[in-house]
Amino acid sequence: xxxxxxxxxxxxxxxxxxxxxxxxxxxxxxxxxxxxxxxxxxxxxxxxxxxxxxxxxxxxxxxxxxxxxxxxxxxxxxxxxxxxxxxxxxxxxxxxxxxxxxxxxxxxxxxxxxxxxxxxxxxxxxxxxxxxxxxxxxxxxxxxxxxxxxxxxxxxxxxxxxxxxxxxxxxxxxxxxxxxxxxxxxxxxxxxxxxxxxxxxxxxxxxxxxxxxxxxxxxxxxxxxxxxxxxxxxxxxxxxxxxxxxxxxxxxxxxxxxxxxxxxxxxxxxxxxxxxxxxxxxxxxxxxxxxxxxxxxxxxx
Amino acid sequence: xxxxxxxxxxxxxxxxxxxxxxxxxxxxxxxxxxxxxxxxxxxxxxxxxxxxxxxxxxxxxxxxxxxxxxxxxxxxxxxxxxxxxxxxxxxxxxxxxxxxxxxxxxxxxxxxxxxxxxxxxxxxxxxxxxxxxxxxxxxxxxxxxxxxxxxxxxxxxxxxxxxxxxxxxxxxxxxxxxxxxxxxxxxxxxxxxxxxxxxxxxxxxxxxxxxxxxxxxxxxxxxxxxxxxxxxxxxxxxxxxxxxxxxxxxxxxxxxxxxxxxxxxxxxxxxxxxxxxxxxxxxxxxxxxxxxxxxxxxxxxxxxxxxxxxxxxxxxxxxxxxxxxxxxxxxxxxxxxxxxxxxxxxxxxxxxxxxxxxxxxxxxxxxxxxxxxxxxxxxxxxxxxxxxxxxxxxxxxxxxxxxxxxxxxxxxxxxxxxxxxxxxxxxxxxxxxxxxxxxxxxxxxxxxxxxxxxxxxxxxxxxxxxxxxxxxxxxxxxxxxxxxxxxxxx
Numbered sequence: 001x002x003x004x005x006x007x008x009x010x011x012x013x014x015x016x017x018x019x020x021x022x023x024x025x026x027x028x029x030x031x032x033x034x035x036x037x038x039x040x041x042x043x044x045x046x047x048x049x050x051x052x053x054x055x056x057x058x059x060x061x062x063x064x065x066x067x068x069x070x071x072x073x074x075x076x077x078x079x080x081x082x083x084x085x086x087x088x089x090x091x092x093x094x095x096x097x098x099x100x101x102x103x104x105x106x107x108x109x110x111x112x113x114x115x116x117x118x119x120x121x122x123x124x125x126x127x128x129x130x131x132x133x134x135x136x137x138x139x140x141x142x143x144x145x146x147x148x149x150x151x152x153x154x155x156x157x158x159x160x161x162x163x164x165x166x167x168x169x170x171x172x173x174x175x176x177x178x179x180x181x182x183x184x185x186x187x188x189x190x191x192x193x194x195x196x197x198x199x200x201x202x203x204x205x206x207x208x209x210x211x212x213x214x215x216x217x218x219x220x221x222x223x224x225x226x227x228x229x230x231x232x233x234x235x236x237x238x239x240x241x242x243x244x245x246x247x248x249x250x251x252x253x254x255x256x257x258x259x260x261x262x263x264x265x266x267x268x269x270x271x272x273x274x275x276x277x278x279x280x281x282x283x284x285x286x287x288x289x290x291x292x293x294x295x296x297x298x299x300x301x
Numbered sequence: 302x303x304x305x306x307x308x309x310x311x312x313x314x315x316x317x318x319x320x321x322x323x324x325x326x327x328x329x330x331x332x333x334x335x336x337x338x339x340x341x342x343x344x345x346x347x348x349x350x351x352x353x354x355x356x357x358x359x360x361x362x363x364x365x366x367x368x369x370x371x372x373x374x375x376x377x378x379x380x381x382x383x384x385x386x387x388x389x390x391x392x393x394x395x396x397x398x399x400x401x402x403x404x405x406x407x408x409x410x411x412x413x414x415x416x417x418x419x420x421x422x423x424x425x426x427x428x429x430x431x432x433x434x435x436x437x438x439x440x441x442x443x444x445x446x447x448x449x450x451x452x453x454x455x456x457x458x459x460x461x462x463x464x465x466x467x468x469x470x471x472x473x474x475x476x477x478x479x480x481x482x483x484x485x486x487x488x489x490x491x492x493x494x495x496x497x498x499x500x501x502x503x504x505x506x507x508x509x510x511x512x513x514x515x516x517x518x519x520x521x522x523x524x525x526x527x528x529x530x531x532x533x534x535x536x537x538x539x540x541x542x543x544x545x546x547x548x549x550x551x552x553x554x555x556x557x558x559x560x561x562x563x564x565x566x567x568x569x570x571x572x573x574x575x576x577x578x579x580x581x582x583x584x585x586x587x588x589x590x591x592x593x594x595x596x597x598x599x600x601x602x603x604x605x606x607x608x609x610x611x612x613x614x615x616x617x618x619x620x621x622x623x624x625x626x627x628x629x630x631x632x633x634x635x636x637x638x639x640x641x642x643x644x645x646x647x648x649x650x651x652x653x654x655x656x657x658x659x660x661x662x663x664x665x666x667x668x669x670x671x672x673x674x675x676x677x678x679x680x681x682x683x684x685x686x687x688x689x690x691x692x693x694x695x696x697x698x699x700x701x702x703x704x705x706x707x708x709x710x711x712x713x714x715x716x717x718x719x720x721x722x723x724x725x726x727x728x729x730x731x732x733x734x735x736x737x738x739x740x741x742x743x744x745x746x747x748x749x750x751x752x753x754x755x756x757x758x759x760x761x762x763x764x765x766x767x768x769x770x771x772x773x774x775x776x777x778x779x780x781x782x783x784x785x786x787x788x789x790x791x
Binding site: 154155158159160161162163166220221222239240272273274275276277278279 | 483
């Protein structure tokens with residue numbers, strides 16, 4: 001398990017002292033409140049999703065079997081329904097309709113199911129922010145696309161495949177936490193931030209918030225690195241690849257989900273060079289966009 | 302020479318001049334910056350030549366530094382640190398692999414930095430990119446950013462190394478079924494691991510993971526691992542591997558091996574039995590990195606093993622192109638590759654290469670280590686008719702007892718007279734260092750008695766040389782004292 005990194009601490013400190021650019025009063029108040037809370041670690045951190053945690057533990061259990069996994073999924077009707085929906089989706093091509101969880105578990109496999117469980121239970125159970133459902137959905141959509149692209153990048157690099165999906169999926173886990181905290185703080189301060197302010201504050205504080213959550217949830221070191229460093233890794237320095245893979249996956253996800261960048265700008269991103277991915281490697285990864293889109297569509301609640 | 306061939310030669314020379322004029326020109330272009338390429342580049346620049354060193358990966362050093370030798374040895378060192386040799390203590394479950402290789406980044410960075418500075422200091426032009434021949438003297442170098450340049454080399458050295466072979470019938474996804482490049486990118490130490498193959502890489506990783514408490518099964522079609530090594534030494538290794546919980550299944554072919562999509566990698570053997578594990582390492586040989594080179598444009602072709610054919614001086618069928626290191630096949634060791642790089646340049650530039658190395662030691666970083674030099678028992682019998690083998694177990698020497706290194710064995714192979722040293726074979730911690738004593742003795746022509754008549758530090762594992770030499774001397778005395786066979790029969 002990793003403690004909050006010095007980089008994260010530094011970032012929190014800098015944000016706390018820097019005047020916000022927007023200059024609007026609710027924004028300023030919320031900016032100060034968030035910076036203070038994150039600096040003190042005084043944020044209401046949710047517990048990790050119970051069913052997902054148990055499913056993940058089960059996959060690492062010597063005695064794990066499909067029956068136990070099916071039984072566990074039965075405890076969460078929403079998750080069970082989601083699993084059945086995915087098992088019957090065109091992407092997984094069942095020969096005949098799948099009607100039981102036992103069938104679904106057998107058809108989808110242990111690893112995929114544990115991923116589905118993690119994704120679904122985080123989407124549905126961990127963060128609830130009334131009035132911001134579409135923002136939350138957008139955050140999960142981006143996270144899923146990042147996870148999918150990270151896996152494709154890692155496979156091309158022939159390393160870090162196992163950690164890549166998790167790093168991509170979790171790298172913005174601080175965003176829903178910031179959103180939830182913002183809503184709570186708005187109520188306490190009696191101010192209302194605009195949607196634009198909310199977006200800006202999420203962007204500014206999600207890395208620090210993600211660091212706190214990663215520590216609380218005891219996420220693997222690679223995921224902690226991806227959360228804290230994906231947006232600020234230094235080009236040309238030796239170090240773990242996960243933050244760089246995640247940074248590139250993040251941009252690819254913006255391209256896919258938000259149509260944020262045109263392809264030439266995407267291809268000019270420094271992470272391609274930092275990962276030693278040549279233009280033909282970029283072609284290969286971009287050609288996997290439909291696969292990633294399929295993953296997002298099937299896993300998004 | 303006929304008028305036609307003179308015309309052809311002149312045209313060829315004009316073509317080369319034209320190519321050189323439009324390209325960046327170097328006396329020597331070396332493709333690949335692994336051990337072989339580096340030594341070739343340094344030897345050439347020391348000889349006063351202008352040198353370009355091309356590398357397609359992100360950093361200098363090749364697989365040796367970034368994916369192979371150094372990473373696996375770092376994990377090995379961590380495994381030995383994390384588990385005591387006396388009680389074989391198990392690590393906590395679910396340990397992150399990166400926690401075991403925490404030193405790796407700094408080791409690799411320091412090594413790469415040292416090499417980079419060495420190249421700069423010597424004036425070697427280090428040029429990153431993927432190189433391919435456009436003619437026998439010209440190479441197109443494409444950078445990762447998509448830009449391209451053309452280089453001309455009077456002399457070209459191919460040192461592009463190798464990568465793990467991907468058997469068509471075993472899908473490697475680098476997540477559940479891994480190769481030696483991706484094995485260290487697992488998040489957690491697996492509960493169980495199947496290793497396909499029983500060569501050097503397979504045995505090294507199998508023994509390291511077994512030491513770390515992973516339930517390892519190593520499977521191979523041969524009857525025993527490391528078929529090129531001394532049988533008695535290998536038996537000792539297998540016994541140590543088994544004591545650490547490993548299992549070797551020999552003489553079995555793989556009917557199928559794949560991730561079952563649910564929870565395990567399932568390997569079905571030709572006798573119908575099945576081995577189930579959480580992860581799999583496929584270590585069934587390596588293939589040369591030639592796919593970017595467009596060898597045909599240089600007038601070269603691969604052999605039927607997918608390697609670049611070269612003679613004893615590492616010269617290919619095209620006289621100004623040499624090939625060194627893994628790309629020409631066995632022995633594919635970093636140590637021999639370095640020497641190939643140096644000697645290739647010496648040969649090409651007409652420099653005296655020094656005596657050809659008659660004896661290359663082989664070091665295998667298994668747990669415990671294995672090292673060998675010179676003739677094994679079979680080779681010695683074949684060449685000398687009769688032999689005497691002296692043995693020393695590490696539990697017979699004080700340092701072995703002090704250090705808890707008691708499962709080692711050192712063998713000296715002598716001729717039938719028991720005086721001429723022919724080879725040495727060692728299994729046990731420190732073997733890869735100890736072997737150099739025997740190598741120097743063989744090169745200097747020392748006899749068995751040199752180990753008896755000279756002084757070794759006490760207590761050291763090197764004392765095993767004296768114990769083994771005394772064993773040889775005792776056997777030769779017994780043979781000398783024994784009556785001739787005819788008398789015995791009477």
